[in-house]
Amino acid sequence: MKQTFNSRDPLYLQVVRQFKEKMANGQYKPGQEVPSRRELASQLGINPNTAQRAYKLMEEEDLVHTGKNMPSKLTGDLKKFSFVRQELIQEAVDQFIEVVKSLGIPLEEAQEELSRRYQVNGKASESDD
Amino acid sequence: MIEVKQLKKKYGKRHVLKDISFQAHKGEITCLIGVNGVGKTTILKGIMNLTPLNGGMVEIDGKPLTSERYEDITFIPDTLTMMPSMTVKQSMDFMKDYYRSWNPKRAEDLLTFFKIKKEERISDLSKGNKAKVNMLLGLALDVDYLLMDEPFSGIDLFSREQILSVFSSHLVEDRGVLLTTHDLTDFETLVDKVVLIDDGQVVREFYTEEMRETEGKSVVDVMREVYQ
Incomplete structure (x- = not known):
């Protein structure tokens, strides 16, 4: 499903925001696997570089963890x-x-x-x- | 990286391209934007040596573009140039015979991606499906850089959506895409970099996310400033 984005705000921040909303409303569970960057890009109809940037920020904020050759997961920290x-x-x-x-x-x-x-x-x- | 340096082009006395310089990087989607007749297609054709230029040069990965390096680039024109009497399969075979970089596996992937049957005759395809076959024939080549001229012109909404989805997929991943368009609907979210052309010159060259972040402007906002 394509999401609509505001074309005047950075998309990567809007993507992070969508993740946070889903974490807050319970749609996303602690420790849950998240789509790969490529999957996320095609799901949202955004550039894969933008998806990459959103994940990078969420990794920096400790919301997403990525191991080597492992799918990324949301933090398990309640x-x-x-x-x-x-x-x-x-x-x-x-x-x-x-x-x-x-x-x-x-x-x-x-x-x-x-x-x-x-x-x-x-x-x-x-x-x- | 494709680096275009001071391209110049005259048609008679008219300077279509006065001084065009910009860069298009691998792993990024760079979009040449300008109102119709501004010379966007001429730039792509100039890079591909399909039209003689009156000055300037093109470098690819730091080296001048010689005939061997053209193996690393492909140009997808705005319309399918295969004979209408051919089937999709015949046009794919033609490409296979003609280009060493033809990747049969990728071609099969693309048929599935676009939901095209290869037995179909080109003359029987809808406009949208012709556009998809046109994309397929270029995307199936194992090249580092893809040049596309108006990939969405004159096609229906659903074909457009399918072609748009190419740009968020693995089909262009790690490759450099340089394309022209005059219509950005639903495409703004897919572009890394924009090069705005007006009056034969590059008037703005920027990354879309950076523009949103630092100036709070959409690509269309910037276009409005330039063209209105």
Whole structure:
């Protein structure tokens, strides 16, 4: 399945981001094997050099481990998984706060609206599946 | 690496190529972009010595391009040049007889990849399938560099998708690809490097990921700056 990418942000960072999202939402499990660079490139419709660069960054961040002549695997370290999840939560909340603040909405009102909409949205996406 | 140095080309009094210099590396996809009539095809033909130039030179892996080195490069034109009465198999046999670098195993792989039957006559193929056979005949050669002229022109959406998938596959891996296109739809994510041509000159030469990272611009953004 081809993913859509934003053509103004570096693709390798977008690929890393997709990996992190899947780690956070449980689609990817600790220690799970990941596609080879070539497989990833054709799955996503991206240049193999870009796939390579994304893996390199994830190796540097200790999210992916590659042994010699072995398929790459996601880290088995659960702490890393919860760290990634935490990172994404913070990012989402920060974005929310930024928008809400720029609109001058008080915290209580934003919180109330957040709880209400969260439930409505949750139901809508459940019925989508 | 293919290094193009100060190519010049005149048609009559018109300077089509004034001063073209750029590099295309092995293991990368380099895309020559420019509006129609800007001389992109002439550059490829100039590299292949298919059209006489009025100046400049081409080096491959640091050495001047001599006739023996042409074994390392192939040029895939924008349309299939085989006789329409031939079958796909006959056109493959023709290539096999003509080129030492023909790789029969790779050719078979490509037939499967493109879902083409070799018994089919070229005149019976759809436009999209003709484009795929055209790609197949070039890709099946064991060469280091592939030059392609407008590989997606005038074909249907699904053939286009199949040809696009060539560029993220093992079929071009470790080889250098230099191609021309005027339409980047769905192709931006596949290109390593872009060389923008305007008025017979290279106006921009950049890596797409670097452009996104440092300037936050897509290839189309840069094209807009240059051509509008």
